[in-house]
Amino acid sequence: MPRALITGITGQDGLYLSELLLAKGYEVFGLIRGQNNPKRDLVAAVAPEVKLLPGDLSDVAGLTRVLNVAVPDEVYNLGAISYVAYSWENASLTSDVTGKGVLNMLEATRQYAGDDIDRVKFYQASSSEMFGKVQQVPQSESTLLWPRSPYGVAKVFGHYMTINYRESYGMHASSGILFNHESPRRGPEFVTRKVTQAVARIKLGIQKEIVLGNLDAKRDWGFAGDYVEAMWRMLQQPEADDYVIATGETHSIRDLLNVAFESIGVEDWEPYVRQDPRFMRPAEVDLLIGDPSKAKAVLGWKPQVAFQELIQMMVENDLAEQSALVR
Ligand code: NDP
Ligand code: GDR
DSSP: OOEEEEESTTSHHHHHHHHHHHHTTOEEEEEEOSSSOTTHHHHHHHOTTOEEEEOOTTOHHHHHHHHHHHOOSEEEEOOSOOOHHHHHHTHHHHIIIIIIHHHHHHHHHHHHHTTOGGGOEEEEEEEGGGTOSOSSSSBOTTSOOOOOSHHHHHHHHHHHHHHHHHHHHOOEEEEEEEOOEEOTTSOTTSHHHHHHHHHHHHHTTSOOOEEESOSSOEEOOEEHHHHHHHHHHHHTSSSOOEEEEOOSOOEEHHHHHHHHHHTTTOSOOGGGEEEOGGGOOSSOOOBOOBOTHHIIIIIOOOOOSOHHHHHHHHHHHHHHHHHHHHO
16 A cells, blocks of 8 residues: 655645545545644545644654654645745745745655655645746746745745755655646635635625735636646656646636626626735736646646636535525
């Protein structure tokens, strides 16, 4: 039975990846932080077989202990402070967790592997946010990185550290440059879920408007369930490498509003949407669109869920969730 350790187990991707690996027959361990993490019950509900081990990405000694208990063949480093807007106000903390946390995990993994570096494979959750002020359209593995937020800068550090461990120590360490991926499990602070939750509440008559920031930014949005499959495929390759995972399509926040409101039968969403500078960022990433051709050629991976279907799925889920809350 192969064994995997996932950091960020309580997050959107951690939950989908747990389900995928359990279905493939893995024994799955998850790093969980805090003495009474409120999301412990969520993991237990979604994937009860996962064994949770306490630890924090900022504590190397704790990570070493967790690795020695889990004895993993594969390590998926998904843990991070992942909300870009939050990273400006918490730049130092974001650097410690999202940046230095990667080094901590790589180093703990190297020490756990000891003389046999081949005994473990490592996945790092890199991000399209590293492209920032994009230098090429679409963005591929060779596009110059130009991060635009403390989060993006921290991810660039983690990305290059992962490459450095691969090149310095021969570690099977791969980096997935994942573009935005969403689902009914997406945190409500991110724009897709914020919109689908609000649209459901408007339909039910319990909310009047949505307050948003920049409506013109464009993102390449895919389905999280598809993207965790790509993570697993990367670690099954004979050689470690870096891969862009994306749909190759881009949509604006306005497109998102069109699809979400159409799914509750509203053609004109303008009366329901208000813009507020509070949700504008000090520096914006205007356009992201990925070129996933390497992932397609080498991993045989392609996205299964299209943008429209994804947003409709999220609205339907939120309608069910919100109706249950008001009942
Ligand atoms: P989430 O925000 O849903 O989950 C983040 C996870 O990180 C949570 O489990 C959180 O735990 C954990 N975490 C936060 N701080 C620490 C810490 N100090 N020590 C250990 N764990 C910590 O993110 P996603 O699931 O959406 O994303 C997974 C990874 O992929 C992240 O690294 C993200 O930056 C990256 N990524 C995500 C993309 C996306 O579109 N979703 C795209 C590209 C990259 P807790 O519940 O305790 O807070
Ligand atoms: P992003 O996702 O920053 O791309 O990072 P988010 O959904 O937060 O923002 C996407 C775009 O929407 C614009 N926007 C708003 N965003 C939020 N959250 N709230 C609003 O009210 C709002 N109004 C407009 C933003 O300005 C932005 O342009 C996500 C995270 O999952 C990262 O961890 C990951 O690395 C990247 O995707 C790829």
